[in-house]
Structures are given as C-alpha cells and as structure tokens.
Amino acid sequence: MEHLEIERKFLVASNTYKEQATSQIRIVQGFLNTHPDRTVRVRIKGNKGFLAVKGTSNETGTTRFEWETEISINEATNLIDLCEGAILEKMRYEIPLGAHTFEVDEFFGENKGLVMAEVELNHEDEVFKKPDWLGKEVTGDIRYYNSQLSKNPFNTW
Template sequence: MGLEIERKFLIDIDKVGNLENGYAIKQGYIQTKDKTVVRVRVKDKEAFLTIKGKNIGATRLEYEYIIPLNDANEMLEKLCAKPIIDKTRYLVKHKNHTWEIDIFHKENDGLIVAEVELKSEDETLELPEWTVKEVTDESKYYNSSLLKNPFSKWD
C-alpha cells in the first residue's frame, strides 16, 4: 500500500533565495465520484498517472505509475477537466528534508506553495524561515481544487 504524508505551506518567496533548476509541470484531473483523485502529470518529458485517496490529516493513499508521454498528453487534452494546472517546481533542501516549491501560472498565477513529504505524521520537521502559514488542512490549496476555484478568483 502506498501512503503519502505531506504538509503544505505558504511561503515568503523573497526569503527563499535563488531558485535553480526548476522544471515545468502540467497536470490535469479525471473526474471521480468521491474524494479520490486521478491525476495525469507531465513533468518535462516524463509522464505519470497517480491515484490518490481521501486525505486523513496529512496522510492519504497514493499510487503512481509511469505512462507513455503521448498517452498523458492525450489524456490531458481529452479526459481531464479544464483548466490544466500549469506550474514550475523547484526542489530546495532544508535540514533533512527536500521541499517542493511550486510557482503556479495561468489561472493560478501568483500562488506559491511549498510541500514537504514526511515518513510519519509525527515526524519532527524544522520549518525554514521562509514558511509563513501551514495550509495542509485547507482544501482550497489542493491542486485538484484549483481547477474549480483558481487562485485568480479568490477574494
């Protein structure tokens, strides 16, 4: 069984320093009936199909599979709800963790979120000085929620 334990934070990008080696991500979501998420992601020239279960705190089931790039692009175009999430991801090391900083584009331009994966929910995490607010439990920050309510439409 695959588990994802992840915490999510808003950050002060000016305190992060120089971000290097970012890579483009385009991802879409195939509609489901419950809180399950089926995601199609293209990361540079790699493609993945990911199935995620309902969040329980910072934990949820997660299964991810490499798929052919052409299949992923066709799924993004023909099967996924619009708009497609478009962002640039940067990996930043802090203490014993690698943080993923996502800078969103298009309908979500201006939104910047950092995520960190943990081995357990009670794992000690030393927050970088650039974290501002934890938003792990705020569903509006989920990528799948940004489809229905993009950042550009928030008050």
C-alpha cells in the same frame, strides 16, 4: 508505485527559496476525476508522463493513499485533453533542508500569484527544519489541493 503520502503544505512568504533550489522543472497537470474520495491526475513533468490516483485525506489532511505510475509522454498529452476543469501549469523547485526536501510550486495561468511549499514526512508528527521563507500552513485546507485549484482557481477567490 503505491504508498501512503504524508505531507504538510505551506504558503511561501518570499522568493528567496529560488536561491536555495537545487533543481527546477516545469509541470503541466490535469484531473480526470476530482471526487473527494479519489482523484485521478495526469501529469507531464519535464519530458515524462505520469498517472496518479489519490485517496481521501485523513482528518488532519496530512495523510492519504497515493498510487502513481509512469506513462508515455504521448499518453499523458492525450489524457490531458480529456481532463475536467483547468489545466494547471507550474514550476517546481526542490530545496533540500536538513533531512527533508521542500518542493515549492510557483503557479501560472489562473493560479498565478500562488506559491506553495510542501514537505513529505515519514510520520505525521515528524519534526522538520523550517526555512525562513516558509509562510502560513495550509495543510488540510481543501482550497489548496491541486484538484480544487483546477476547478476553483486562486485568482477567483
């Protein structure tokens, strides 16, 4: 599936989001390519595999091209072994709020302690309701891109 991904990212100020979550799923992901112009991601989400290609972000860091397709769990597992940098492990929580759903990622391993929320939008200046556990906005800060966290983990900052 191909589309423009428009999202904003935030740090999370408290763990009260867990009480509001309607689902949670374990994600393991790695990157076959982390070039700034294009990243190629392999992801295992629950018991499904996915391959995604993402393009360059715009100036604000909110919008970029994304293409993703489902692959077999076996293919994803084999591709994870070929990834560069560290493999990211996280628990993703989904929290619906108003017309939007926030995805909160609690990272493990070398990124333990990092908890980030993102919300997908239909356009860059779309207004959305902000939950009380939402912290500082980090949209466009390349250090918080998953591809960068695989090369420069949060615990090394």
